[in-house]
Amino acid sequence: MEDNIYFKILELFGNKGRHFTTEDLARELGTSKRTIYTHFSSKNEMIDKTIDFVFGEIMKYDNSILESNEYSFQEKLEMFFHNLPDTYNISAIIRHSDDLQKYYPESWRKLNVYLNSLWDGVIQLIESEKDKTKKVNTVILRLILTETLRKLLDYEFVAKNQISFDSGSKAMYDIVLYGIFKRNDSQKKE
Template sequence: MKDKIITKASDMFLNLGFKSVTMDDLASEMGISKKTIYTHFQNKTKLVEATADHLFYQINDGINAILREQLDPIEELYAIKTFVMHHLKNEKAAPQYQLQKYYPKIHEILKAKQFDVFQDCVIDNLNRGIEKGVFRKNIDIEFISRIYFIGTISIKDKEMFPVEMFPVPKLMDNYLEYHILGITTEKGRTILNNLIKEHQV
């Protein structure tokens, strides 16, 4: 039952937001009593913590599966972006922003875990890109990997990037293109342009 609660809560939090969903909403949606939820989770904060962990590991597993495919480095970035967007329901309820605002301690722990995974993934991607001649040899890998991570977090700030002005899918596409254009060679730009055309179809 605990796993079922986490799965349903994850889905509702992603669709409606961490703040919006109450324990009553979750119990009603699952057709169980609120007491049953409290048997497994002391309070909503504990449930949010469990669902944040659950989502982190799900996304991490999916990204690792993509990394094992050993795609072209630029194609890999697009594949990861597409997977994350699909998994997070296009972030229509801005879950990460709500997590940061209403559950800051959980957000900080999650952010640290994300950074560790992100660093390994992006540094490997950058190194392979340089080896394959699609990224410039003179880029500062540590700087690029960190600035890219900060950007992926910051563009989820709905006060800075309101959804009505910046629809999430377009925002993510623009940011990824911005990141890649700053580090590509001519060979890399050709691959990027082809991918952009494919995604526009």
């Protein structure tokens, strides 16, 4: 049930921002407010633990990719890109970032620390496999990935540009891994 609590909090925060209530959460979960308070002492703690849950799941998966010997370097990079936060609906929190900054500043700082470190595994993998890539400035790569992801999680940006998170993240993935030049058939097989 615990994972379900976090997904419901994400859903409620995405729909109502800071205005969701413990009563809303209890109703969604089919339980009582008292039960909710056995897990959390406040709404602030609900949001904080939800952010930890989302990024904890991402980091667990990323670490399993890094530690695995089953996959090639390219397969590992692809797996990192497929494990982006929208899978866990973090965009629901980003959508209400103004409220988060104003009313839950510690949670906002925590979210930013996680977003800034999200690409650590990719950078670590690239640096450990330098012989398999051309020389890459990983500081710039991290900047490109982080800022692109932030824009793809920005509801207004995505709506204004009529792109989806999935299509935007696939475009980012294609550009980062394969560049902007057309590939011939022999390059596509590599």
